[in-house]
Amino acid sequence: MNTFVADVLVLSRRTEIMASQSTHIPNDKRFLIFFxxxxxxxxxxxxDVVVQAAPGxxxxxxxKDTYQPGRYNEYMQRVLAFLAEQGVTESDIRGVMEKIPATPGMLTLFQYLRNRPQDFEVVLVSDANTFFIESWLRRAGARPLFHRIFTNPATFNKxxxxxxxxxxxxxxxxxxxNMCKQVVVRDYVARRTQERGRxxxxxxxxxxxxxxxxxxxILGPRDVAFSRRDFPMHRLILETHEAMPGEFKAVTVPWVSAEEVVQRLRRLVQE
Known part of the structure; x- marks a missing residue:
């Protein structure tokens, strides 16, 4: 059994009890964390991984030549149609999704958040789609951790x-x-703040x-942007700090392993 599968099984067992809990979001959470x-x-x-289900x-x-910048969602619809024409099944796609490894330390971060349900409201915002995400999260035993998932709807037709x-x-x-995550985050924070009254x-x-x-x-100076080190989000933050000082207000914490995120959250929770 490889390390990822073993870690997944441990997390799955620990989160099993949460699967039957209500989807109601309590109002007592101190922090909101988006992934x-x-x-x-x-x-x-x-x-990219779904291509592994294709012949060859x-x-x-x-x-591949039909891709146009800014219209990736439409391109992926054509890719999924092609896969179906080649006989790729729902089970085939689920199988390749379930095998994607977690990023370093991510299951540790999930376990930390699961152990502090009184503190964190956890939300996922992704330009992937519901089937890919749900397949992976359920296999990892992590689906109950997320109060809401915002992504492109995807269902199998007849x-x-x-x-x-x-x-x-x-x-x-x-x-x-097809998606601006800033709109999603801004609207969700505003709605939940109104619902909570604070x-x-x-x-x-x-x-x-x-x-x-x-x-x-749109994060404020007390908020934290955990940007994966040397990936585009991190580089854009650094470029913005250099070109427009003060424009990017949030604290920036680059990470290589999500265990670095855990370490920072531990300190903030204790403040």
Whole structure:
């Protein structure tokens, strides 16, 4: 049994009791923490991994040539249609998703958050899709940890094809047409603050990509952007600090292992 599978089984057993809990979100959480999925929770990009289910584990050149910048969601819809035409099944896709390794330290971070349900409200914001994410989280035993998941809807139709739809439309020039994470984060924080009758003590964002930089821009000086070191989100934050000092307000904590995130959260919780 490899290390990832062993860790997954431990986390799964520990979180099993949470699976039957209500989806109601309590109002007593002190902190709100957002996670990206691809290359943040998992150590690969799920859209790339799904290609492993294709015959020969690659896509034809004509299909790859249909990609247009800013329209990746539409491209992935064509990829999923191609996979269905090649006889790739729901079980095949789930199987390759379940095998994606977690990023270093991520299961430790999940366990830390699971042990402090009174402190953290945990939300996932991803430009992947519901089927990819749910498949991985359920295999890892981590689904009950997340109060909400915001991502592109994806369901199998009667022909066995995984059909993905855009999450929403928006006017942000920085983000792909189908999702602006800043809109998602801003609206969720505003709604939950109104429902709770008070603000969170701090908001945390754990991510890696350029589309994770956009929501991190609205974090305040008490909030923390946990950017995966040397990935696009981290580089954009550094560039912004240099070009426009004061524009990026959140504390930045780069990480290589998510255990570094745990260490910082432990200190903040004790303040």
């Amino acid at each position: 990206d999925f691809d290359e943040t929770i998992v150590d690969e990009t799920s859209d 584990q690659h896509l034809p050149g004509w299909l 022909d066995g094809r995984l059909v993905m739809r855009p999450f929403h439309s928006h006017d942000c020039p920085r983000c792909p047409d 603000a969170y003590q701090r908001v945390f964002y754990v991510g890696d990509g350029a589309n994770d930089f956009c929501p991190a821009l």
